[in-house]
Amino acid sequence: MAKSQRNDVTVQILKSTTRLPQMFPERESLLAQLPDELRLTITATGISFNIACKKNMILGRRSSSSNTTLVDLSPFCQSQDGVSRQHCAINEIYGVLMVQDLDSTNGTWLNKYSLQAYQRYELKSGDTLTLGRLKVTVDFVYNQSPALA
Numbered sequence: 768m769a770k771s772q773r774n775d776v777t778v779q780i781l782k783s784t785t786r787l788p789q790m791f792p793e794r795e796s797l798l799a800q801l802p803d804e805l806r807l808t809i810t811a812t813g814i815s816f817n818i819a820c821k822k823n824m825i826l827g828r829r830s831s832s833s834n835t836t837l838v839d840l841s842p843f844c845q846s847q848d849g850v851s852r853q854h855c856a857i858n859e860i861y862g863v864l865m866v867q868d869l870d871s872t873n874g875t876w877l878n879k880y881s882l883q884a885y886q887r888y889e890l891k892s893g894d895t896l897t898l899g900r901l902k903v904t905v906d907f908v909y910n911q912s913p914a915l916a
Contacts, residue, residue: 802907810902827854849873849899864890873899
């Protein structure tokens with residue numbers, strides 16, 4: 768009976784916290800191109816407000832039992848609009864703003880495309896997010912020109 772030989776391959780998994788700055792030296796220049804704020808406009812009413820562009824933002828409804836920091840949309844929506852407490856997230860990943868549905872009950876759309884839960888999609892200035900039945904236009908606001916930053 769012959770012995771089978773097996774080639775074992777060892778794969779090294781890099782920790783992103785220690786290796787990213789070396790692998791992506793242009794990351795700082797990408798971060799400089801991010802907007803300073805996001806202007807959210809509720810399509811139905813025309814009401815708009817700015818929020819500081821942070822690395823991680825959650826859009827949803829504030830509840831008394833929720834301890835998470837989020838962009839509270841409850842003043843702009845009714846219960847029939849179907850906005851979840853933690854509806855979707857906007858995150859900065861490698862200098863790009865991405866949006867992802869957080870497995871919301873009534874779904875999230877980017878422009879006219881339904882988002883798969885927990886999948887990230889690039890968010891651009893002028894895009895429309897639909898959270899349940901609440902339509903929100905997202906515009907990027909730069910306090911200083913990104914070319915000058």
